[in-house]
Amino acid sequence: MLALVWCIFDDMRNVLLSFVSFSLLVVVQTESLGQSSAAKELLASTIDQLKSADGYKGDFTMKMFFDNNLETEEKGLIRTSGEKILMDLGQFKYVADGISSWTYLKERNEVQINDVSSDDFSMYNPLVLLDHFFQGGYKYEITNQFEESNITYSKLDIIPESRESEYAKIIVVISDQESLPSGISLIQKDGVRYDVVIDNIEINPPGNNSDFTFTTSDYPNIVVEDLRLGD
Numbered sequence: 098m099l100a101l102v103w104c105i106f107d108d109m110r111n112v113l114l115s116f117v118s119f120s121l122l123v124v125v126q127t128e129s130l131g132q133s134s135a136a137k138e139l140l141a142s143t144i145d146q147l148k149s150a151d152g153y154k155g156d157f158t159m160k161m162f163f164d165n166n167l168e169t170e171e172k173g174l175i176r177t178s179g180e181k182i183l184m185d186l187g188q189f190k191y192v193a194d195g196i197s198s199w200t201y202l203k204e205r206n207e208v209q210i211n212d213v214s215s216d217d218f219s220m221y222n223p224l225v226l227l228d229h230f231f232q233g234g235y236k237y238e239i240t241n242q243f244e245e246s247n248i249t250y251s252k253l254d255i256i257p258e259s260r261e262s263e264y265a266k267i268i269v270v271i272s273d274q275e276s277l278p279s280g281i282s283l284i285q286k287d288g289v290r291y292d293v294v295i296d297n298i299e300i301n302p303p304g305n306n307s308d309f310t311f312t313t314s315d316y317p318n319i320v321v322e323d324l325r326l327g328d
Protein backbone atom coordinates (compact mmCIF):
# COMPACT_ATOMS: atom_id res chain seq x y z
CA MET A 98 0.00 0.00 0.00
CA LEU A 99 2.73 2.46 1.01
CA ALA A 100 4.79 1.39 -1.99
CA LEU A 101 1.83 2.23 -4.25
CA VAL A 102 1.37 5.62 -2.63
CA TRP A 103 5.03 6.56 -2.94
CA CYS A 104 5.15 5.29 -6.53
CA ILE A 105 2.17 7.42 -7.48
CA PHE A 106 3.27 10.55 -5.70
CA ASP A 107 6.89 10.29 -6.80
CA ASP A 108 5.59 10.28 -10.36
CA MET A 109 3.39 13.27 -9.61
CA ARG A 110 6.20 15.19 -7.91
CA ASN A 111 8.54 14.65 -10.86
CA VAL A 112 6.06 15.49 -13.57
CA LEU A 113 2.31 15.36 -12.92
CA LEU A 114 -0.56 13.37 -11.46
CA SER A 115 -3.70 11.68 -12.60
CA PHE A 116 -7.39 12.27 -12.33
CA VAL A 117 -10.29 11.19 -14.56
CA SER A 118 -14.04 11.42 -14.32
CA PHE A 119 -15.24 11.87 -17.87
CA SER A 120 -16.21 8.19 -18.07
CA LEU A 121 -18.80 8.90 -15.36
CA LEU A 122 -20.40 11.74 -17.27
CA VAL A 123 -22.94 11.91 -20.07
CA VAL A 124 -20.99 12.99 -23.15
CA VAL A 125 -22.36 15.84 -25.24
CA GLN A 126 -20.38 16.82 -28.34
CA THR A 127 -20.00 20.53 -29.02
CA GLU A 128 -18.67 22.58 -31.91
CA SER A 129 -16.07 24.71 -30.13
CA LEU A 130 -13.36 22.07 -29.74
CA GLY A 131 -9.65 22.00 -30.53
CA GLN A 132 -8.93 25.59 -29.43
CA SER A 133 -5.51 25.63 -27.77
CA SER A 134 -5.95 29.22 -26.53
CA ALA A 135 -9.29 28.37 -24.91
CA ALA A 136 -7.75 25.26 -23.32
CA LYS A 137 -4.87 27.26 -21.85
CA GLU A 138 -7.22 29.94 -20.53
CA LEU A 139 -9.44 27.36 -18.80
CA LEU A 140 -6.45 25.59 -17.28
CA ALA A 141 -4.95 28.91 -16.17
CA SER A 142 -8.22 29.90 -14.48
CA THR A 143 -8.31 26.59 -12.61
CA ILE A 144 -4.69 26.88 -11.48
CA ASP A 145 -5.14 30.50 -10.35
CA GLN A 146 -8.21 29.63 -8.28
CA LEU A 147 -6.55 26.68 -6.54
CA LYS A 148 -3.31 28.53 -5.86
CA SER A 149 -5.04 31.63 -4.53
CA ALA A 150 -7.44 29.76 -2.23
CA ASP A 151 -6.71 29.50 1.48
CA GLY A 152 -7.61 25.83 1.26
CA TYR A 153 -9.94 23.21 -0.16
CA LYS A 154 -11.27 19.75 0.55
CA GLY A 155 -12.59 16.90 -1.53
CA ASP A 156 -13.20 13.18 -1.72
CA PHE A 157 -11.38 11.14 -4.31
CA THR A 158 -11.03 7.67 -5.79
CA MET A 159 -7.58 6.69 -7.01
CA LYS A 160 -7.09 3.85 -9.50
CA MET A 161 -4.11 2.30 -11.22
CA PHE A 162 -4.53 0.39 -14.50
CA PHE A 163 -2.14 -1.71 -16.56
CA ASP A 164 -3.17 -2.40 -20.16
CA ASN A 165 -6.66 -1.19 -19.20
CA ASN A 166 -6.94 -3.79 -16.42
CA LEU A 167 -7.68 -2.39 -12.97
CA GLU A 168 -4.80 -3.22 -10.61
CA THR A 169 -5.50 -1.09 -7.54
CA GLU A 170 -8.30 1.15 -6.26
CA GLU A 171 -8.25 3.37 -3.17
CA LYS A 172 -10.76 5.88 -1.81
CA GLY A 173 -9.78 8.83 0.35
CA LEU A 174 -10.10 12.47 1.21
CA ILE A 175 -7.85 15.49 0.99
CA ARG A 176 -8.03 18.76 2.89
CA THR A 177 -5.69 21.75 2.87
CA SER A 178 -5.43 25.06 4.71
CA GLY A 179 -2.48 27.25 3.87
CA GLU A 180 0.58 25.02 4.27
CA LYS A 181 -1.38 22.46 6.28
CA ILE A 182 -2.64 19.29 4.69
CA LEU A 183 -4.51 16.09 5.46
CA MET A 184 -4.62 13.13 3.08
CA ASP A 185 -6.40 10.00 4.28
CA LEU A 186 -6.55 6.78 2.24
CA GLY A 187 -7.79 4.64 5.08
CA GLN A 188 -4.73 2.39 5.33
CA PHE A 189 -2.44 5.37 4.82
CA LYS A 190 -2.68 8.84 6.33
CA TYR A 191 -0.50 11.92 5.90
CA VAL A 192 -0.99 14.94 8.19
CA ALA A 193 1.08 18.12 8.31
CA ASP A 194 0.59 21.25 10.40
CA GLY A 195 3.13 23.32 8.49
CA ILE A 196 5.97 22.45 10.89
CA SER A 197 5.81 18.69 11.46
CA SER A 198 4.35 15.85 9.42
CA TRP A 199 2.94 12.46 10.43
CA THR A 200 2.87 9.51 8.02
CA TYR A 201 0.71 6.72 9.43
CA LEU A 202 0.40 3.11 8.24
CA LYS A 203 -2.72 1.50 9.68
CA GLU A 204 -1.66 -2.07 8.88
CA ARG A 205 1.50 -1.66 10.99
CA ASN A 206 -0.04 0.79 13.46
CA GLU A 207 3.10 2.84 12.92
CA VAL A 208 3.65 6.57 12.48
CA GLN A 209 6.75 8.37 11.26
CA ILE A 210 7.18 12.00 12.31
CA ASN A 211 9.33 14.36 10.26
CA ASP A 212 10.04 18.03 9.86
CA VAL A 213 8.02 19.39 6.94
CA SER A 214 10.18 19.84 3.86
CA SER A 215 9.70 22.36 1.07
CA ASP A 216 8.51 19.56 -1.23
CA ASP A 217 5.91 18.03 1.08
CA PHE A 218 3.01 20.36 0.29
CA SER A 219 3.32 19.85 -3.46
CA MET A 220 3.90 16.11 -3.16
CA TYR A 221 0.74 15.54 -1.17
CA ASN A 222 -1.31 18.28 -2.79
CA PRO A 223 -1.90 16.97 -6.32
CA LEU A 224 -4.08 19.84 -7.50
CA VAL A 225 -1.22 22.28 -6.98
CA LEU A 226 0.81 20.19 -9.42
CA LEU A 227 -1.49 21.24 -12.26
CA ASP A 228 0.79 24.27 -12.37
CA HIS A 229 3.47 22.02 -13.83
CA PHE A 230 1.48 21.80 -17.04
CA PHE A 231 1.93 25.54 -17.49
CA GLN A 232 5.72 25.50 -17.33
CA GLY A 233 6.15 24.77 -21.03
CA GLY A 234 6.77 21.62 -23.03
CA TYR A 235 3.10 20.72 -23.60
CA LYS A 236 0.40 21.23 -26.20
CA TYR A 237 -3.18 21.92 -25.05
CA GLU A 238 -6.46 21.12 -26.73
CA ILE A 239 -10.13 20.98 -25.76
CA THR A 240 -11.23 17.70 -27.31
CA ASN A 241 -14.72 17.34 -25.88
CA GLN A 242 -17.34 18.78 -23.57
CA PHE A 243 -19.68 16.98 -21.20
CA GLU A 244 -22.87 17.75 -19.29
CA GLU A 245 -24.11 16.35 -16.00
CA SER A 246 -26.81 17.87 -13.79
CA ASN A 247 -26.80 21.02 -15.92
CA ILE A 248 -23.05 21.49 -15.40
CA THR A 249 -20.77 21.69 -18.43
CA TYR A 250 -17.36 20.02 -18.26
CA SER A 251 -14.47 20.47 -20.68
CA LYS A 252 -12.04 17.68 -21.45
CA LEU A 253 -8.51 18.94 -22.05
CA ASP A 254 -5.83 16.81 -23.69
CA ILE A 255 -2.29 17.82 -22.70
CA ILE A 256 0.37 16.29 -24.94
CA PRO A 257 4.10 16.35 -24.11
CA GLU A 258 6.07 17.94 -26.93
CA SER A 259 9.11 15.76 -26.33
CA ARG A 260 8.98 12.30 -27.89
CA GLU A 261 11.28 11.12 -25.11
CA SER A 262 8.64 11.73 -22.45
CA GLU A 263 7.42 8.58 -20.72
CA TYR A 264 3.90 10.02 -20.79
CA ALA A 265 1.66 9.66 -23.81
CA LYS A 266 -1.05 12.06 -22.69
CA ILE A 267 -2.58 13.83 -19.70
CA ILE A 268 -6.34 14.33 -19.64
CA VAL A 269 -7.85 17.01 -17.42
CA VAL A 270 -11.61 17.40 -16.90
CA ILE A 271 -12.71 20.82 -15.61
CA SER A 272 -16.07 22.28 -14.63
CA ASP A 273 -16.57 25.32 -16.87
CA GLN A 274 -18.79 27.13 -14.37
CA GLU A 275 -16.57 26.66 -11.32
CA SER A 276 -13.17 26.26 -13.01
CA LEU A 277 -12.47 23.27 -10.76
CA PRO A 278 -11.01 19.93 -11.82
CA SER A 279 -13.19 16.86 -11.49
CA GLY A 280 -10.48 14.53 -12.71
CA ILE A 281 -7.13 14.05 -14.38
CA SER A 282 -5.76 10.95 -16.06
CA LEU A 283 -2.04 10.26 -16.49
CA ILE A 284 -1.40 7.86 -19.37
CA GLN A 285 2.09 6.42 -19.63
CA LYS A 286 3.62 4.87 -22.74
CA ASP A 287 4.33 1.61 -20.90
CA GLY A 288 0.63 0.82 -20.52
CA VAL A 289 0.23 2.16 -16.98
CA ARG A 290 -2.55 4.67 -16.30
CA TYR A 291 -3.31 6.51 -13.07
CA ASP A 292 -6.83 7.86 -12.61
CA VAL A 293 -8.24 9.83 -9.71
CA VAL A 294 -11.83 11.04 -9.60
CA ILE A 295 -12.42 14.09 -7.41
CA ASP A 296 -15.86 14.60 -5.86
CA ASN A 297 -17.39 17.32 -3.70
CA ILE A 298 -14.60 19.88 -4.04
CA GLU A 299 -15.12 22.81 -1.69
CA ILE A 300 -12.97 25.95 -1.77
CA ASN A 301 -12.08 27.58 1.57
CA PRO A 302 -14.16 25.15 3.66
CA PRO A 303 -14.81 25.78 7.36
CA GLY A 304 -12.72 23.77 9.78
CA ASN A 305 -10.24 23.95 12.63
CA ASN A 306 -6.59 23.20 13.30
CA SER A 307 -7.39 19.85 14.87
CA ASP A 308 -7.91 18.50 11.34
CA PHE A 309 -4.17 18.91 10.78
CA THR A 310 -2.80 17.28 13.92
CA PHE A 311 -2.07 13.65 14.68
CA THR A 312 -2.64 12.54 18.28
CA THR A 313 -0.72 9.35 18.98
CA SER A 314 -2.75 8.66 22.12
CA ASP A 315 -5.75 8.00 19.87
CA TYR A 316 -3.95 4.90 18.54
CA PRO A 317 -3.31 2.30 21.31
CA ASN A 318 0.05 0.52 21.10
CA ILE A 319 1.16 2.66 18.16
CA VAL A 320 4.83 2.51 17.15
CA VAL A 321 6.27 6.02 16.89
CA GLU A 322 9.40 6.84 14.90
CA ASP A 323 10.32 10.48 15.47
CA LEU A 324 12.86 11.66 12.89
CA ARG A 325 12.58 15.39 13.54
CA LEU A 326 15.87 17.18 13.88
CA GLY A 327 14.75 19.20 16.91
CA ASP A 328 16.38 22.37 18.12
